[in-house]
Amino acid sequence: MDFSKYDYLEKKSSAVPGTNKYGKHYQIIVFATKGKRPKVFNKLRIDPPLLVTEKYKRENGMYVTDVWDDIRELTSGYFAGEEPLRLPDGERLHKQQSPIQLLLRIILSSSKPGDFIFDPFAGTGTTNIVSRQLRRNSISVEKDELYYNYCMQRLMEFRDVDRIDRFKMDYKYTKELDKIWGSPVNIKGFNLPKYTLFEKNIYYRKKHTK
Template sequence: MVEQFKDRSHTIYHGDALEILTKEINSESVDLIFIDPPYNIGKQFSNFYDKWESEQDYIKWAYQWLNECIRVLKPNGTLYVMTSTQAMPYFDIYLREKIVILSRIIWHYDSSGVQATKYYGSLYEPILHCVKDKNNYIFNSDDIKVEAKTGAQRKLIDYRKSIPTQYNTEKVPGNVWYFPRVRYRMKEYENHPSQKPESLIERIILASSNEGYSVLDPFAGTFTVAAIAKKLGRSSISIESQKEYLKIGLRRVLGWQEYQGEKLVSVPKNNTRSHKISQKLDIIQGNLFNGDSTA
């Protein structure tokens, strides 16, 4: 059964992503799609267990919704898709035959402290940046510029030019992005096992859409994509199968305060921490950002 909730600019579907993509979304109707699907790595998402019987079963399922996303994307639209490091080669090879892959992005982050001891643990997730037409798509480079350390901090001079000039203080990010993972104490935290940072989503929406454009998220989860789309003046379409997460979307995107007699409130967070812990975290975060390869 498919349920729909909406206001003037934002639509939420409650149901199966593949079914809703196939039956509810018109062809060539969406400007930007961000896809953060289940990774097939055994996480529990409310009543859904993220594990297929085989890798091939997972890939077969993924190809179906990838095809549907390509169908609903406008001719000048942009698609971003994430998955596990293990599955991304399948996605990459499949998509390069159907769409243009402009960039292969690495989102890297810090460890929570527990890390592999018998091999090199994973500290990144891959993202494909794709378009239908390599000569006609949106990329607002000025809206996503970051600090260029060579010019802004080191103040080096480029003597190769006819008139020696200081290096630029800003630049467009490369394809390796550092954004901290969402942790419990963070203001944006929602009760979900794989929430993506608002800052990562904001970069994508700013870069690949304009105000008034439509953004589709087929696996909405914490509804961060729709929430940031709303903040930036875009419309959104979200799909979510789990009622527990649907309620997050009703609150974050549509502004509902109650659903079926239940008060909709964000997760309470204790933001109090000792002075010593604050100092230590500030040092760690400072070191991480100083080593940010996007700057």
């Protein structure tokens, strides 16, 4: 089975040096599509803020490149906002929770409505949350029971902060955006079976001990 791999770089907003090395300014994002070459690659266009060296507004935005410096990671300091899942004491549940915007871009660029998205490390279930709203089918695997329980709760109790429609205008210059995005999903019926192919689309893999 062949897979085409793509490496994307997400620019961090801050980086703390280690004991004897520089802090990482970039985070490598790896995802793959089945086959020797991707069957789907949507050329997304965004309209980020102008740089100090730019004087005129872009008429049609710009293509997304392999450096995504317009997406802020949720693990940067105390500025993560309301999106991260939190424990009862206020601490973040998962130190590497991926932002909605990141999975939105990956799924938009590499799939179409009705496709299957597989995440072998579900974490907090962001892949499933985004896939459902884009009318993609998704399967995820998570071995940690605590993360699994929070994933299921997140899917059953949809939060406004997890909505992706607030980011749609970021891609307004993308050709055939409505076709790539898929028809609107009724958030009130978000958890009904007709919006997902599987009764449970996150599977908990228990650890076996001798």
